[in-house]
Amino acid sequence: MDDYRVGERVTNDDMLSQPATPGIGPEGLPTPSLPNQSPQTPEIPRPPIQGMPPLPEQSQPPNVGNGRARVRVLNGAANYGELTVTVGGETVASDLPFGTSTQYKNVKEGFQVVTVLATSYPRRIIYQEVIPFVATISVTLALVNTVNGVGIQTVIDLPCMSSTRRLACLRMINLSYNSGPLDLVLEDGRVVFSDVRFKEVTNYKRANEGKYNFKVINSPNRPMPIVSDISLINDLTYQIGGRWDALLEFSIDMKANTMYTIYILGNDGYLPALQPYILEN
Structure with missing residues (x-):
């Protein structure tokens, strides 16, 4: 017996010259002020990430304020070896073997692109997902096996x-x-x-x-x-x-x-x- 220890875009020219003011959103909640939008500024699409089809456009709030969430990663994806995980471009787990986990790390609140990369050569993206993070909330990103390969199970570590x-x-x-x-x-x-x-x-x-x-x-x-x-x-x-x-x-x-x-x-x-x-x- 083993003993385990805890290791909208604005198109009206008159409106464009005026700053947007807060309004009332769903359920009576205020919406944040939006910056002026210039009709002379073109919208340049980003190129797709190599090795992964581009993610669909999603209606999501921006990362606002200085709030930070706490994130740790558990590699529970069997037979995929060591994996690396980034949140919004920031590495939160590097070459993490199966059956191990990281300590908590701080990440920006809001919707973030979480990317799982294979460590073995050729280094490639094997999974990607947009996940919301809430300031002061701790979560465990558990890497799991799925019918398509690898996925993420987000576990909220509420007290x-x-x-x-x-x-x-x-x-x-x-x-x-x-x-x-x-x-x-x-x-x-x-x-x-x-x-x-x-x-x-x-x-x-x-x-x-x-x-x-x-x-x-x-x-x-x-x-x-x-x-x-x-x-x-x-x-x-x-x-x-x-x-x-x-x-x-x-x-x-x-x-x-x-x-x-x-x-x-x-x-x-x-x-x-x-x-x-x-x-x-």
């Missing part, structure tokens, strides 16, 4: 609700492309999370401080009680009966006021094999 008790928080995310629904159970068979499907992010559950031994199993093909309404792991009572084989076994020494996310990576049945990856927020 677990505060409590007067000294508790830890735990959630689970299944990033194994070819696995079926998975359950996370305690060593005695009590179910922590059930029927967790590919790219699904569970809610947090709280837990008292201490070391917990976990097992990952295939979800039983039978009705089960709802366990999501029990918010404290130590209060869980439903146990899986009968015989069942664990796909994974691992432990976490959970500390109070700490949030843990269990990412299930790899493949069910071939290499790289299923493996847990625990990130601490």
Whole structure:
């Protein structure tokens, strides 16, 4: 058993000579002032990015202000080797191997082009997507396998609700492309999370401080009680009966006021094999 530690364009000439003033947008929200637009300034299209078809034009707000979001990257894309990720042209992960992650880095808020590049020669773009980032919000960009190759699963790392008790928080995310629904159970068979499907992010559950031994199993093909309404792991009572084989076994020494996310990576049945990856927020 492994012990894991937390490692509009304006066309009216009279209007063009006047600065645009704020108006009222959808739901009564004010819209920002726009700079003067000169009819003499031509619009020059940018050339497409080599190795990738040009992205469609998107209606999106500009990057406004000095707000920064926090971003980290987890490489959960099996059999693609080391990958590099940029956000708005800024590198946030360089030559990141499968099954590893970066520390949080600050990026500009707003809509940013996120690019995934292969590290091996010839260096090429293998995926690109426009993703919104919100100031002060922390996110994990998880690289995952998809039917077309590689994709990104954006995981918002919101804090677990505060409590007067000294508790830890735990959630689970299944990033194994070819696995079926998975359950996370305690060593005695009590179910922590059930029927967790590919790219699904569970809610947090709280837990008292201490070391917990976990097992990952295939979800039983039978009705089960709802366990999501029990918010404290130590209060869980439903146990899986009968015989069942664990796909994974691992432990976490959970500390109070700490949030843990269990990412299930790899493949069910071939290499790289299923493996847990625990990130601490």
